[in-house]
Amino acid sequence: MMDAHEKLEKSRxxxxxxxxxxxxxxxxxxxxxxxxxxxxxxxxxxxLDDMSAELGMSKTSxxxxxxxxxxxxxxxxxxxxxxxxxxxxxxxxxxxxxIDMFTVKWRRAVSLHTAAIRKSLNxxxxxxxxxxxxxxxxxxxxxxxxxxxxxxxxxxxLDRLIDAFEDQKIFxxxxxxxxxxx
Amino acid sequence: MMDAHEKLEKSRxxxxxxxxxxxxxxxxxxxxxxxxxxxxxxxxxxxLDDMSAELGMSKTSxxxxxxxxxxxxxxxxxxxxxxxxxxxxxxxxxxxxxIDMFTVKWRRAVSLHTAAIRKSLNxxxxxxxxxxxxxxxxxxxxxxxxxxxxxxxxxxxLDRLIDAFEDQKIFxxxxxxxxxxx
DNA sequence: TTGTATGTACAGTTTTTTCTGTACAAAGTA
DNA sequence: TACTTTGTACAGAAAAAACTGTACATACAA
Numbered sequence: 001m002m003d004a005h006e007k008l009e010k011s012r013x014x015x016x017x018x019x020x021x022x023x024x025x026x027x028x029x030x031x032x033x034x035x036x037x038x039x040x041x042x043x044x045x046x047x048l049d050d051m052s053a054e055l056g057m058s059k060t061s062x063x064x065x066x067x068x069x070x071x072x073x074x075x076x077x078x079x080x081x082x083x084x085x086x087x088x089x090x091x092x093x094x095x096x097x098x099i100d101m102f103t104v105k106w107r108r109a110v111s112l113h114t115a116a117i118r119k120s121l122n123x124x125x126x127x128x129x130x131x132x133x134x135x136x137x138x139x140x141x142x143x144x145x146x147x148x149x150x151x152x153x154x155x156x157x158l159d160r161l162i163d164a165f166e167d168q169k170i171f172x173x174x175x176x177x178x179x180x181x182x
Numbered sequence: 183m184m185d186a187h188e189k190l191e192k193s194r195x196x197x198x199x200x201x202x203x204x205x206x207x208x209x210x211x212x213x214x215x216x217x218x219x220x221x222x223x224x225x226x227x228x229x230l231d232d233m234s235a236e237l238g239m240s241k242t243s244x245x246x247x248x249x250x251x252x253x254x255x256x257x258x259x260x261x262x263x264x265x266x267x268x269x270x271x272x273x274x275x276x277x278x279x280x281i282d283m284f285t286v287k288w289r290r291a292v293s294l295h296t297a298a299i300r301k302s303l304n305x306x307x308x309x310x311x312x313x314x315x316x317x318x319x320x321x322x323x324x325x326x327x328x329x330x331x332x333x334x335x336x337x338x339x340l341d342r343l344i345d346a347f348e349d350q351k352i353f354x355x356x357x358x359x360x361x362x363x364x
Numbered sequence: 365t366t367g368t369a370t371g372t373a374c375a376g377t378t379t380t381t382t383c384t385g386t387a388c389a390a391a392g393t394a
Numbered sequence: 395t396a397c398t399t400t401g402t403a404c405a406g407a408a409a410a411a412a413c414t415g416t417a418c419a420t421a422c423a424a
Contacts, residue, residue, distance in 0.1 A: 004319055005319060007305060007309050011326065015299065018294055018295050021294065027206065029381080031383085040329070057384090058384050058385075059400095060383075060384060064382090065382095084399070084400075085399090094336040098336075109207055112203065112204065113204065116200040119196060120197055124189075127189050127190070144223065147222070153359075154276040157356060158280070161352070173346050173355055177335075213412080229370095240414050240415075245372060246412090266369075266370075266421090267371090268370080
């Protein structure tokens with residue numbers, strides 16, 4: 001028979017593992033998920049040494065993964081007077097965490113894609129204008145131009161979608177507090 | 183000086199590489215992105231042998247990655263009478279591709295998390311009810327319960343968010359056709 | 365039925381990613 | 395100033411993922 005403390009640990013472990021198995025949606029490896037999950041249940045900021053001891057992993061690993069977690073805005077550094085070591089805490093607004101991940105990751109993708117599309121589109125239009133190309137090839141160029149214009153429009157939509165998340169407009173269609181009771 | 187055909191290839195390659203570099207957002211490796219990008223520009227369904235030749239990769243790889251692409255709903259199998267080989271085509275509705283990816287990936291995560299939360303929450307509530315536990319531990323249990331109830335609420339929101347994508351309600355706040363002209 | 369074509373399971377290889385230990389730079393303490 | 399303490403750069407080890415070739419099952423053709 002487990003004692004109460006063991007039961008509590010087991011309960012936490014289940015949630016932490018669940019996070020670890022799904023953190024790839026944030027582009028992070030399972031161990032970073034475990035780290036975040038552990039920090040989530042701690043009601044105090046942790047040092048790298050704390051994390052290292054808690055997870056049984058090297059301090060170096062803690063250092064690199066905490067940086068990744070910070071960049072993804074899942075944790076943040078906090079200050080406490082008199083403490084020399086760096087302290088980190090899991091962010092507690094999961095809605096905001098989701099929105100931050102979404103906007104950070106997709107904004108970059110949109111930006112890169114849009115630049116590539118603009119460049120290719122210009123090249124293709126120049127190609128049409130300047131050269132006397134075969135009818136066959138011209139058809140292909142026109143086909144590509146059409147496709148690129150279509151996906152440019154799509155990325156414009158995606159950009160506006162990201163805006164909607166960023167400025168919290170998303171809560172207008174999907175309200176935050178459903179007020180569900182058990 | 184490049185000829186027209188080379189220019190066309192270069193233009194396509196830029197877009198394809200851009201897709202390859204960002205397809206990790208769909209949980210797929212770059213090579214799958216290259217495969218999709220190539221198929222996107224082809225105006226006809228391709229066989230595994232076509233893809234193998236086009237990308238210079240083994241047929242086995244094509245087979246496994248086309249399955250992944252199918253599961254992610256980025257491509258689909260099409261039928262053509264008289265053709266014995268399997269034919270695949272890139273889906274052309276990128277808005278729908280995005281929505282499908284989003285719903286498939288996040289729905290599974292929500293489902294797994296929700297199950298874990300329910301289980302842990304039950305265990306913790308049993309723990310509170312049955313055993314005479316120390317005040318100190320009780321405080322921790324209560325803290326965990328509060329946290330789990332919070333994230334349960336969050337996952338409920340996420341589930342509703344997925345619904346909004348799935349039933350196209352998302353286009354209400356972010357309309358599809360912006361009708362931007364150059 | 366036998367022969368041929370096609371897709372994939374599986375084992376092994378290559379490549380990429382993650383993790384560790386050492387060494388060191390930066391910053392605080394005495 | 396010299397002496398600690400702390401975080402991280404870097405090189406190498408371990409683990410995971412992607413890719414290939416062979417072998418085979420399935421389906422169609424004759």
